[in-house]
Amino acid sequence: MKSIYFSLVFLCLLVKPSYSQNANPARFVKAADMTIIGKMIQTRNIYQSLDTIDYPRLPAAVKRLLTMSAGIAVSFKTDSRFLKAKWCNSKSKVGSNMTAIAQKGLDLYVKLNGKWQFCGVGKPLEQCTETSLVNNLMEGQKEFLLYLPLYDEINDLEIGISSHSTITAGTIPFKSRILIYGSSILHGASASRSGLAYPAILSRQTGLNFINMGLSGSAKMEKEVADLIAKIDADAYILDCVPNSSPEQIKSRTDYLVQTIRNSHPKAPIIIMQSLIRESGYVDAVIGDRVRLQNEEIKSQFLNLQKKGVKDLYFISAENFLGNDHEGTVDGTHPNDLGFYRFTEDIRPKLLKILAKYNIK
Amino acid sequence: MKSIYFSLVFLCLLVKPSYSQNANPARFVKAADMTIIGKMIQTRNIYQSLDTIDYPRLPAAVKRLLTMSAGIAVSFKTDSRFLKAKWCNSKSKVGSNMTAIAQKGLDLYVKLNGKWQFCGVGKPLEQCTETSLVNNLMEGQKEFLLYLPLYDEINDLEIGISSHSTITAGTIPFKSRILIYGSSILHGASASRSGLAYPAILSRQTGLNFINMGLSGSAKMEKEVADLIAKIDADAYILDCVPNSSPEQIKSRTDYLVQTIRNSHPKAPIIIMQSLIRESGYVDAVIGDRVRLQNEEIKSQFLNLQKKGVKDLYFISAENFLGNDHEGTVDGTHPNDLGFYRFTEDIRPKLLKILAKYNIK
Numbered sequence: 001m002k003s004i005y006f007s008l009v010f011l012c013l014l015v016k017p018s019y020s021q022n023a024n025p026a027r028f029v030k031a032a033d034m035t036i037i038g039k040m041i042q043t044r045n046i047y048q049s050l051d052t053i054d055y056p057r058l059p060a061a062v063k064r065l066l067t068m069s070a071g072i073a074v075s076f077k078t079d080s081r082f083l084k085a086k087w088c089n090s091k092s093k094v095g096s097n098m099t100a101i102a103q104k105g106l107d108l109y110v111k112l113n114g115k116w117q118f119c120g121v122g123k124p125l126e127q128c129t130e131t132s133l134v135n136n137l138m139e140g141q142k143e144f145l146l147y148l149p150l151y152d153e154i155n156d157l158e159i160g161i162s163s164h165s166t167i168t169a170g171t172i173p174f175k176s177r178i179l180i181y182g183s184s185i186l187h188g189a190s191a192s193r194s195g196l197a198y199p200a201i202l203s204r205q206t207g208l209n210f211i212n213m214g215l216s217g218s219a220k221m222e223k224e225v226a227d228l229i230a231k232i233d234a235d236a237y238i239l240d241c242v243p244n245s246s247p248e249q250i251k252s253r254t255d256y257l258v259q260t261i262r263n264s265h266p267k268a269p270i271i272i273m274q275s276l277i278r279e280s281g282y283v284d285a286v287i288g289d290r291v292r293l294q295n296e297e298i299k300s301q302f303l304n305l306q307k308k309g310v311k312d313l314y315f316i317s318a319e320n321f322l323g324n325d326h327e328g329t330v331d332g333t334h335p336n337d338l339g340f341y342r343f344t345e346d347i348r349p350k351l352l353k354i355l356a357k358y359n360i361k
Numbered sequence: 362m363k364s365i366y367f368s369l370v371f372l373c374l375l376v377k378p379s380y381s382q383n384a385n386p387a388r389f390v391k392a393a394d395m396t397i398i399g400k401m402i403q404t405r406n407i408y409q410s411l412d413t414i415d416y417p418r419l420p421a422a423v424k425r426l427l428t429m430s431a432g433i434a435v436s437f438k439t440d441s442r443f444l445k446a447k448w449c450n451s452k453s454k455v456g457s458n459m460t461a462i463a464q465k466g467l468d469l470y471v472k473l474n475g476k477w478q479f480c481g482v483g484k485p486l487e488q489c490t491e492t493s494l495v496n497n498l499m500e501g502q503k504e505f506l507l508y509l510p511l512y513d514e515i516n517d518l519e520i521g522i523s524s525h526s527t528i529t530a531g532t533i534p535f536k537s538r539i540l541i542y543g544s545s546i547l548h549g550a551s552a553s554r555s556g557l558a559y560p561a562i563l564s565r566q567t568g569l570n571f572i573n574m575g576l577s578g579s580a581k582m583e584k585e586v587a588d589l590i591a592k593i594d595a596d597a598y599i600l601d602c603v604p605n606s607s608p609e610q611i612k613s614r615t616d617y618l619v620q621t622i623r624n625s626h627p628k629a630p631i632i633i634m635q636s637l638i639r640e641s642g643y644v645d646a647v648i649g650d651r652v653r654l655q656n657e658e659i660k661s662q663f664l665n666l667q668k669k670g671v672k673d674l675y676f677i678s679a680e681n682f683l684g685n686d687h688e689g690t691v692d693g694t695h696p697n698d699l700g701f702y703r704f705t706e707d708i709r710p711k712l713l714k715i716l717a718k719y720n721i722k
Contacts, residue, residue, distance in 0.1 A: 095461075096461035096485060096486075097482075099458055100458075101457050118640055118687045120692075120693055121691070123692070125457075134645055138646065190460065193692070283495055284496050284498070285497045285499065327702070330698075331482045332481055337689075338697075339698075
C-alpha cells in the first residue's frame with residue numbers, strides 16, 4: 001500500500017510540471033546566433049552600438065549612449081506558431097516622455113506578402129523579463145525582425161520558439177548603408193516602440209539600410225565624434241545633429257565634420273538636415289529664436305561648404321516636418337508617432353531622390 | 362562690530378532667497394478655484410470622475426478607475442508670461458505602454474487665433490512635482506486648458522503665474538455634452554499626453570464637449586454601470602465598449618444598456634461603435650477571431666434594437682479606424698498618436714453628421 005502511495009506521489013510529481021507550465025512550452029535560443037542588423041560598426045559587445053572601451057577620447061555622454069541598442073534588430077526565420085523572448089535591461093529609469101516598451105522593450109515585425117508588418121511587442125517587466133511576443137501565428141516559415149530597446153543596454157537576449165519548430169539566422173533585409181548621425185529625435189524619442197524610430201520606419205518603407213547613430217542630447221559635432229563617423233563605412237551620410245548643437249557650435253564645428261567625412265569617403269553623398277521646428281518654439285519665444293538661429297546657421301554653413309567646392313552635399317529644409325496642427329510631439333520637442341509619420345512622409349521622397357543619383361536604391 | 366556682523370548675516374538671509382530662487386518666482390493658485398471641465402457628473406472630489414463612495418454597487422475595478430482624472434481639464438485665463446504647476450500623484454506604477462506624462466502628468470493648451478494649440482507639458486518627477494509648463498509667452502491675456510492625468514488620481518493641483526499677473530476662471534469652451542462610455546482606448550491608452558486622448562482631440566476640433574468615461578479593461582456593460590450612465594445628463598451617448606466585452610457579454614448586456622439610457626433620455630441619440638480591429642488580430646488568429654465575433658455580435662444587437670423600435674440609434678463600423686499600414690498602435694491593441702489621429706479623422710465626420718440632426722453643433 002505504502003509503495004503504491006509513493007508511486008502515485010512520484011507519478012504526480014512527474015506529471016505535474018507539464019500541467020502547471022505555460023500551454024506553450026518554449027525552447028530558447030540565443031539571439032546572438034541569429035543575424036544582427038542595423039549596427040554602425042562591428043562590435044564584440046553584440047547588442048551595443050560601439051565597444052566604447054576602444055574610443056577613450058569620445059565625450060563621456062556619447063560613450064554612455066553608444067552602449068545602448070538603438071537601431072539594432074535581430075533577423076531570423078522560424079516556423080514556430082508563437083514567439084517568446086527573455087532579456088535583461090539596465091536599472092535606468094524610464095524617461096517621462098517615453099514608454100517602457102520603447103525604452104527597454106522589444107518590437108517584433110513579420111514579413112507578410114512581401115511587406116514588414118507589426119507583429120507584437122515585448123513588454124519589460126522587471127530588470128529581467130520573460131514574456132510572450134505573439135501567439136497563434138499561421139502555419140509556415142516566416143521572416144521576423146526583432147527591434148531592440150531604444151534607450152537602454154540589453155543583455156542575454158533569447159528568443160523562444162515551440163519545441164518542435166526550427167529557427168535560423170535571417171538575411172540582412174535592407175540594402176546599402178545610410179548612416180544617420182543625430183539627436184534624441186533620431187535616437188527614437190518619443191516613438192511608442194522601437195520599430196517606430198524614424199530610421200526603422202524608413203528602412204522598412206524603402207528597403208534601404210538606415211543606420212541609427214542617435215545620441216540623445218549629445219549630437220554636438222565634437223571633433224572626436226566626427227573622427228568616429230568618418231571611420232564608419234557607409235554609402236551615404238545624413239547629418240541630423242542641428243537640434244543639439246548651439247548656433248555657435250554649428251558655426252565652429254560643421255566644416256570639420258563634413259570635411260572629415262568627405263576626406264574618408266570622397267564620393268559618398270552627405271545630406272544635412274535642418275532641425276525640426278520645436279512645437280514649444282511656437283509659444284516660447286526663446287526656444288523659437290534658438291531653433292531659427294540654429295537653422296539659419298546650418299544653412300549658412302551648407303552654403304559655405306558648397307562655395308568651398310565640397311561636392312555631393314545636400315540640404316533638407318525643415319518647413320513641413322511635423323505638419324501644421326501642432327500635435328506631432330509628446331512634449332514640444334520630441335515627435336510622437338504622428339510626428340514621426342509626418343516626418344518620414346516628408347523626408348523619404350527627398351532622400352530617395354538624392355540617393356537614387358548614386359544608384360543607392 | 363558684532364552687531365554689524367549680525368546685520369550683514371541678517372541682510373544676506375533676507376537677500377539670498379531672491380537670488381537662489383528660480384529666475385521666475387511664481388505665485389501659486391489652486392486649480393480648484395478655476396473652471397473644471399470634462400466631468401461626467403458633479404463631484405465633491407473635484408479631480409475625480411465620480412464620488413465612488415456614493416455608488417457602492419459598482420464593480421470594484423470600475424470604482425477604482427473612476428477615481429482617476431481622465432478627460433478632466435482646468436480652464437483659466439491669465440496674462441502671465443510663464444506657467445508652472447504643482448501637483449501630487451498616487452504611487453501607482455506607469456504602464457509599459459504609456460508615457461509618465463500621459464499617465465501622471467499635465468498637458469497644456471493655449472487658444473491662439475481662435476484655435477487650441479499645444480503649449481507645454483508637466484513632466485511628473487516624484488510623487489509630488491513642481492515644474493515649469495511654459496516660458497516666454499507673448500504678452501497679453503490668453504485662455505488656457507490644462508488636461509489632467511489620464512490614468513491616475515491627482516491631488517493638490519496648483520497653477521503658478523508671475524507675481525505681477527492675474528489669473529481668472531475660464532469659460533467652458535465646448536458646447537453640449539456628449540458622453541462616451543468605453544475601454545482603455547477611450548480612457549487614453551496609449552496617447553502620448555492627456556490632450557491626445559480621443560475625446561480631447563474631438564472636443565478641440567469640433568467645439569463640442571466630448572466627455573471621457575473610459576474604463577480601462579472594465580467597460581463591460583454591467584447593469585450597475587448602465588444604471589449610472591443613464592443618470593448622467595448628456596445630449597448624446599456614444600458606446601465604445603465593445604473592446605472589453607466578450608461576445609457573450611455583448612449579447613446579454615447591450616439591450617439593457619441601450620434601453621436603460623433610452624428610458625431616461627427619450628430623445629438623445631445613442632451611437633454604438635464597433636471595436637477597432639486590434640492590430641494583433643491580423644497576426645494572432647485567436648485575437649482576430651475574437652474581435653470579429655465581438656463586432657458581429659454588436660452589429661446583431663444594434664439590428665435587434667432597431668427591430669424592437671428603438672429610435673435615434675446609430676452604428677459606426679470599424680473598417681478604417683487605424684488606416685492600413687498596421688503602425689497605429691503601441692502594442693497591437695492601444696492606438697498610438699498616429700492611430701488616434703486616423704481614428705478621429707475617420708469618426709469625426711460620421712459623428713458630426715449624426716449630431717447635427719439633433720442640432721448638436
